[in-house]
Amino acid sequence: MRVHIIGTGLLGASLGLALSAKGHQVTLEDTSPTAQQLAADLGAGQVLNSTAALAEAADPTVADDATSPAAHPDIVVVATPPDVAARVIASALEDYPNATVTDVASVKTRLLEAVRELVTEPQLDRYIGCHPMAGREKSGAIAAQSDLFTARPWVICSDEQTPADRLGEVIAMAEDTGASVLHLDPRIHDAAVAKVSHVPQIVSSLVASQLRHAPLEEISLAGQGLRDVTRIAASDPGLWTQILTGNAEEVRSVLIDLRTELDEVIGALELGPGSTGLLAKAIALGNEGHDRIPGKHGQPPTTYAVVTILVPDTPGMLARLFKDIGDLGVNVEDFRMDHASGRKLGMVDVSVVPAIQQELEIGLLSKGWQIPESAIEKEGTA
């Protein structure tokens, strides 16, 4: 298929990588020439000189050839920030009169209403709203990954008016990214993301916000629980303001329910020892909700084994470590270092294919490296 992607941020560039890898002809367009070129350099597709291509598209005598594959795209994917998505979708329906136009925005009801106001009824038949449920806390093409959508839900909001062939194209494209296609009504979609995405975002931000004025000695006690709860508190305020205002009604309704339960906990803490039943109930209700969350089968499976190596905090040691690993003929799939303050050691987690974990450990031990955990205890959780 010929796929034209407008907006080469994290989602657009990742989609380009995924579809290019599957052999589709991908063209890229972004209002930022730098972002557009970066995505192309990373392999997400070919930069489209939009003006030239549109001129070509408007002139039916110009043949569809390799120099301008986007002149007649089968699908146009709008992957812009949500606040301009409706306008860009409307333009795309206008500019590419034969293409199916889809998008990746995370709120669907209001967007559909906005698009409906901008386009004609026949044009609307070519628009199929989508929401691939994938993301990272980093943004931009630089954070793009060809496997970002692998095994992730890809919501398609079609209706009875949607032509079957156009729907089929969008499904095929989504499936080629490795995503799992789901069909949902826009309203059900928006209620769902309020609970599974938007409210968790707000609450994560509120928890992190309480740390703003905490003395550093208090924050130094932070553990993995806090890190998990607040990981998404690093998200972009601009993007999230757009998302939350787009889904204000659904989000507000869930937050009000949450506040009622919060008030019960605050009341119980005030009551003292007699209130343990109320506190236990709050945690138990959380257990109940937690148990309904599907397992990690939404995630690409962890396929790597992790070897943790203690590395003295002196210049040149990392180079020595990676030279030693290279000399062992081992390919490093991923790595990270945790640097403990006040200690003369860093801990480097090296991810490798499981089959060579033991070989790597034996090799590194023989070269004098310290590997505190045995292979048997350690699981790949990179």
Next chain:
Amino acid sequence: MRVHIIGTGLLGASLGLALSAKGHQVTLEDTSPTAQQLAADLGAGQVLNSTAALAEAADPTVADDATSPAAHPDIVVVATPPDVAARVIASALEDYPNATVTDVASVKTRLLEAVRELVTEPQLDRYIGCHPMAGREKSGAIAAQSDLFTARPWVICSDEQTPADRLGEVIAMAEDTGASVLHLDPRIHDAAVAKVSHVPQIVSSLVASQLRHAPLEEISLAGQGLRDVTRIAASDPGLWTQILTGNAEEVRSVLIDLRTELDEVIGALELGPGSTGLLAKAIALGNEGHDRIPGKHGQPPTTYAVVTILVPDTPGMLARLFKDIGDLGVNVEDFRMDHASGRKLGMVDVSVVPAIQQELEIGLLSKGWQIPESAIEKEGTA
């Protein structure tokens, strides 16, 4: 040292494993014979026949020998559930009149008050409250790990009355587990854990609770953000009720601040489009708090500049990169790699002190490395 551990759950058994590995003589005691034996079988220490040992301890004519190393422990560690900790600490001070007694409970002020009510002033001098900030969402000896405490904060709550030699023993034991020792006043400790542990727990439970009645098709949209925010919602209600009631005042105070900010968000969502400033502020305040959280093993909050380098996915390239960085005389504070499958490039984030960021970038560019983002755009978020 001879260390006697009372309570062989996750923390007690992990401590036993860590100290045994360092050559200390560890004995284990638990009200559950099964738990006690499991911990011993895993290598956490030697089961103590408590009655026999106490009889022996009470009889000064019986020599301290290898068959009952716990008859005269140097340190007794109480690692029981928090609701019985005060009573067990008081018994230990009574039963082992020469030992230093410590504990691992996660709330310190009320526990100290409770112990004070149960023991005499001279006995109290032998008690030093501790809180090693380590844990897993799994519990019991079966989940024990000898490196559970490695590079984790180990809080010691001593005061002016604490004899220096006893304090030295506890510090030495904590450091032998690989933990980083911190000295905190019990009240400061409790205020800290309210913010970094107890409030995140409650909020995680409340978010999960909202999923109880959501249709499964809605929950199927769950992504990594929800999984992270709700991971600790799987925690044990019984244990957490004890912890929360033990620190009710501090937890309530933080929750009330959080509720005020929640009310602002709910109000903003009701106001509609004109309220984007309030929503952006809520997310931005979360960013601010998030940025203060130190990294996994206790590194200071982000003070480093991050340089992102594109690295071809071929053996030996990492070694070359780190050799080049070393040749530039640059010390790497932290690094991580993002490895995207389906791309022929990895992205390595190298953290350095900000003063040498530009020098590093110029040096690497001159050696032919690709650095897609300029120093100006990129912030340290390692």
